Every structure is written in C-alpha cells, then in structure tokens.
Amino acid sequence: MKVTKFSLKVIPCHRRILAKTIDTDLEYEAIGIDLAKNCVSAALLTTDGEVICIDRLDYSELEKSAQTLSPTTFAMEPCTEMNYLVQKLEAWGHRCLIIGGKNVRDYIESHFSGQKTDLNDAQALAFLTQDTQLRTITAKDLEQQKYASLTTLREQYIKQYRQTIVSLKGICQAWGLSISKGISGKARLKELIENQSNFPSELRAELINMVAHAQSAQRDLNNITKTLVELAKKDKACQLIQTVPGLGPICSCRLRATVGDIKRFKNPKDFPAYYGLVPISIATGHNEKKGKITHRGDKTMRSLMVQGAGCVVIMATKGTLGSKQLTKWILKKQKEKMPWGKLVCAVAAKLLRIVRAILISGKPYNSKIAGVARCSLPQAA
Numbered sequence: 542m543k544v545t546k547f548s549l550k551v552i553p554c555h556r557r558i559l560a561k562t563i564d565t566d567l568e569y570e571a572i573g574i575d576l577a578k579n580c581v582s583a584a585l586l587t588t589d590g591e592v593i594c595i596d597r598l599d600y601s602e603l604e605k606s607a608q609t610l611s612p613t614t615f616a617m618e619p620c621t622e623m624n625y626l627v628q629k630l631e632a633w634g635h636r637c638l639i640i641g642g643k644n645v646r647d648y649i650e651s652h653f654s655g656q657k658t659d660l661n662d663a664q665a666l667a668f669l670t671q672d673t674q675l676r677t678i679t680a681k682d683l684e685q686q687k688y689a690s691l692t693t694l695r696e697q698y699i700k701q702y703r704q705t706i707v708s709l710k711g712i713c714q715a716w717g718l719s720i721s722k723g724i725s726g727k728a729r730l731k732e733l734i735e736n737q738s739n740f741p742s743e744l745r746a747e748l749i750n751m752v753a754h755a756q757s758a759q760r761d762l763n764n765i766t767k768t769l770v771e772l773a774k775k776d777k778a779c780q781l782i783q784t785v786p787g788l789g790p791i792c793s794c795r796l797r798a799t800v801g802d803i804k805r806f807k808n809p810k811d812f813p814a815y816y817g818l819v820p821i822s823i824a825t826g827h828n829e830k831k832g833k834i835t836h837r838g839d840k841t842m843r844s845l846m847v848q849g850a851g852c853v854v855i856m857a858t859k860g861t862l863g864s865k866q867l868t869k870w871i872l873k874k875q876k877e878k879m880p881w882g883k884l885v886c887a888v889a890a891k892l893l894r895i896v897r898a899i900l901i902s903g904k905p906y907n908s909k910i911a912g913v914a915r916c917s918l919p920q921a922a
Contacts, residue, residue: 557592563606564593571614573666574603575659576622582659584667592667594660600626608633616666618642619678627680639678640669679801688798691769692791696841698762705755709748716740730755769794781899784906785892786862787849795842796896803900812897813890816843834886843889850889854881864908867891 568588575582581603585593607615612634617623619639627637648665649657669675681689709730710720718737720730731752734745773779773790778800782793799816806812813819817837823830836843856862857871870891874884899906 556590557594560593560595562602563595563598563610565606565609567593568611569613571616571667571670573616573663573668573670575662575666576617576620576626577659578622582663584660584663586667586670592664594664596660604629607635610635612636614638614670616640616670618645618662618666624681624686628683637680638670639680640666640675641678644669644675679805681798681801685798685801688772688794691765691772692795692798692841695762695765695769695791698758698765702755702758702762705751705758709751709755712744712748713737716744766791778900781903781905782896785895785899786856786864786867786906786908787851787853787892788896789849792845792849795839795845799839799842800900803897806897809894809897813893816846816893818843818846818886818890818893846889846893847885850885850892853888853892854885867908 563583563585567585569585570588571586573584573586580597580599583595583598583603585595587593607630610633614636615630616638617626617640619641623639627639630637645662645665646657648669649655649661652665652668653661713720713734716737716739718733718740720733731749734740734748734752737745740748770790773783773793776793776797779790779793779797782788782796783790788796803812806815810819814835815838817835819835821832821835823832853862853867854871857868858875860868862868862871871884871888874887879887895906
C-alpha cells in the first residue's frame with residue numbers, strides 16, 4: 542500500500558471560523574478555493590493560525606476581494622474555470638498553485654476521515670500549500686489556452702462525425718442497405734438512402750437529416766484543421782516539433798498547448814512521464830517488473846503521440862524512415878518480438894524525448910544523431 546507523506550509546517554492553532562465574506566484587512570498565508578460552476582468554497586489560513594471558512598462565495602466577490610488583498614498564495618484543483626482565474630489572480634500579484642485531485646483526496650482521507658465536502662477540499666488545498674515537496678500543475682497562459690481550445694474542439698468534431706456515421710450505417714444495415722467502407726460509400730450516403738425503396742418516409746427524412754449533420758461536422762472539422770495548420774506555420778515551437786518524424790501540425794499544436802516551459806522537465810524521462818507514456822514500476826522485495834503505461838496527463842496528446850509513433854514504426858518497417866539510428870532501434874525491438882502496443886508506446890516516449898531536446902536547444906531534428914546515446918557522440922576537445 543502506497544503511503545503519501547506530507548511535509549507540512551505545524552500551525553500553532555487550528556481554530557476554525559465560519560464567515561460569509563473575505564476580510565481584506567487581514568493577512569493570509571494561503572487561501573484554498575474549491576471551484577464550482579457559479580461559486581467557490583474558500584478556506585483562508587491567517588498568519589495567526591486561524592482557518593476562516595466560507596461555504597459559498599460568488600466569483601465576483603472573490604475577484605473584488607483578491608484585487609485589494611496583499612499578495613498571498615491561492616491553491617485550487619485543475620478544472621475548466623482554473624486558467625482564466627489564475628491569469629487574473631497572478632495579474633493582481635498573487636501566487637497560484639494548482640494541486641492534483643489525488644493529493645487532495647489523500648489529505649482528506651488522512652486528516653478529515655475521508656469526509657469529502659467542498660469546505661474540506663478548500664481546507665486541504667490551503668494546508669497543502671505548505672508541503673514543500675508537493676508537485677504542482679502548471680496553468681496555461683492565453684496562447685496555450687487558445688491552442689488547447691482549438692485542438693479540443695477538433696476532437697469533438699471528429700467524435701460527432703464518427704458517431705453519426707456509425708449510427709447511420711447501423712440503421713441502414715437493419716433495413717437491408719449495406720454502406721461500403723471508405724470515402725466513396727460515405728459520399729453517396731444521401732443518394733443511397735433516397736433510392737432505398739423499403740425505408741418508411743418518416744425514417745428516410747430523419748436519415749437524410751443525419752447525413753446533413755455528418756456533412757456539417759466534416760466541414761467544421763476541415764475548417765478547424767486548416768486553422769490549426771496555419772497557426773502551426775507561424776509558431777516557431779510548432780515548426781521545430783514538426784521536424785520530428787511522425788509529428789504533424791495537429792500534434793505540434795497540442796504539444797504547444799500542454800508543454801509550457803520545457804525547461805521544467807529536468808530529466809528526459811520526465812517528459813514522456815508527463816503524458817503517461819511510461820510503464821508502471823512494480824517492485825516487491827528484490828523483484829521488479831514493468832506494468833502497463835500510467836495513462837496520466839493529457840489523453841488527447843497521448844493519443845496523438847501514439848498515432849504518430851505508429852506511423853514511424855510503419856515507415857521504419859518499410860525502410861522509408863529518414864533516421865537510420867531510429868530505424869535500427871525499431872527493427873531491433875521488432876526482432877525481439879516486442880508486442881505492437883508496447884513498441885508504439887516506447888517509440889512515442891522516444892519521440893517525446895527528442896521533442897524535449899530540440900525545444901531546449903532551439904535546433905531542428907537531426908536524423909544523424911537522433912537515437913544515439915550521448916556517450917557515443919564525439920566529445921569536444
């Protein structure tokens with residue numbers, strides 16, 4: 542059983558006070574806020590060791606108070622409202638910490654007997670700010686938020702299109718109309734439905750509406766893809782990322798949205814771990830084995846990396862991959878009978894390590910040295 546340790550500073554007093562508003566005349570060590578759609582629950586840690594709890598506080602009241610408060614630390618969990626609020630708070634001189642939900646749950650389990658309420662969440666966040674060993678999440682700036690929103694919308698259009706097409710095919714097949722695979726079958730959907738004589742007139746009309754919905758989703762998907770391609774052309778980081786095999790404009794835009802400051806990844810292995818592309822380590826006694834990948838971090842980014850890595854593996858197998866070193870490494874893993882899924886994840890992790898290297902150096906991908914161990918490179922005199 543994994544035990545989470547918290548290195549917290551001892552607070553002289555844990556007297557809890559219920560309040561309705563934030564007293565801007567007091568100084569606070571930290572303020573934990575549990576975000577909801579229309580309001581927040583807040584726990585304010587004073588320099589005197591008191592904990593002032595506010596059960597429901599409107600966003601407008603929070604922002605008004607934050608503007609007049611002396612600089613302090615705000616802590617919150619990651620959610621949709623987070624980035625916008627962090628940008629405002631930091632502009633007013635406050636420090637913001639984004640703390641993962643697992644850390645909050647562990648703290649509540651050990652300090653609040655597992656009683657997970659909005660106020661307990663806020664108190665846990667306030668106290669966790671004093672853990673010097675705690676790993677926090679980096680909030681997105683405006684540019685990152687733009688790329689993240691556009692790539693998320695693109696994923697939604699893909700889902701809408703796929704779901705509509707699959708539903709259409711299923712209903713048509715139930716009435717004896719088989720739709721062929723590929724673009725040609727999808728392009729003739731409306732014509733095929735109109736010419737199918739055994740469709741009831743009411744059903745035919747609804748199916749034609751579904752076809753129109755699928756075509757609309759496809760147009761939206763094409764438009765947003767063009768927008769992302771144009772954005773990637775103008776962004777230096779995206780251009781560098783696209784020099785890596787298997788990574789195109791969509792993948793580079795999503796990386797641009799999620800990376801932030803690349804220098805915060807001190808170790809090359811930290812970067813793929815950030816996207817959940819490293820195996821879980823299971824150690825018992827003197828035995829250690831690797832499990833499945835952790836699946837942590839951004840799901841969309843992980844999916845795009847796996848798709849890109851799959852293309853790289855296919856190119857290496859066909860002998861069309863530009864990098865000899867990368868091709869040699871992939872063919873070696875295939876010779877060792879590494880399963881496809883494991884190989885693709887390993888290649889995705891390797892590509893991310895390459896991305897980290899080129900973003901730090903500011904130089905494009907060099908196929909002559911990629912995949913070569915650092916110790917084998919010529920040393921400077």
